[in-house]
Amino acid sequence: MGAASLESIPAAHVPEIAFAGRSNAGKSSLVNALTGRKTLARVSDTPGRTRQLNFFRLDDRMMLADLPGYGFARASKEDAARWTELVFAYLRGRPNLKRTILLIDSRRGLLKNDIEVMALLDRAAVSYQLVLTKADKLKPAELTEVESAVLAESIRHGAAHPVVLATSSLSGLGIPELRAELAALAST
Ligand code: GDP
Secondary structure, three states: OEEOOHHHOOOOOOOEEEEEEEOOOOHHHHHHHHHOOOOOOOOOOOOOOOOOEEEEEEOOOEEEEEOOOEOOOOOOHHHHHHHHHHHHHHHHOOOOEEEEEEEEEOOOOOOHHHHHHHHHHHHHOOOEEEEEEOHHHOOHHHHHHHHHHHHHHHHOOOOEEEEEEEOOOOOOOOHHHHHHHHHHHHOO
16 A cells, blocks of 8 residues: 555554665565565656555565655755655654665665665664665676675664675565565564
8 A cells, every 4th residue: 555644654563674765776676576576566656656655565474665766856855855754754653663675776886865865764763774776787896896885884874784785676686585584574
């Protein structure tokens, strides 16, 4: 189900994992790869249609929360402020939230607004982890380089889990590992 405001979000009964990322980071593709359900998350949302949270319930054991994408070139200051307000309120009001997965396009690495979102996550005091997407697009040496850079930044953030996982929804790289990690978090 989708929720454009926090009044209509589902009750916090089961462990929850949230997914955040710049628009086009590969979030919908990753959620689909993790769940094996091709039609679960819309791929390539357009600006304006994404300003809502989408919730996916998995087997009554776990909830995935798909946070709206950020970093649209056409987003106004007001759009960005609304995004921050909605996401911060969500993060602060979700006692069942086990971890937030922040997706980073491995071809781009961390950009300014990714680091701003990390600061927001620090401020909300929620546990989060950086996951690289589209790893199939890089050569192994390039991937190692971006992994080190992202890890170095995440170590500077108090609430960040100091591990960076590289994934590809296309090749399946890192998907079983991430799925296992999330399943383990859901059972704690
Ligand atoms: P979202 O906006 O973050 O939900 O991103 P999408 O899942 O819609 O993906 C954005 C674009 O990146 C689409 O064209 C996808 O086909 C492409 N993409 C997503 N994941 C991968 C991946 O693992 N490898 C490659 N090569 N392309 C991907």
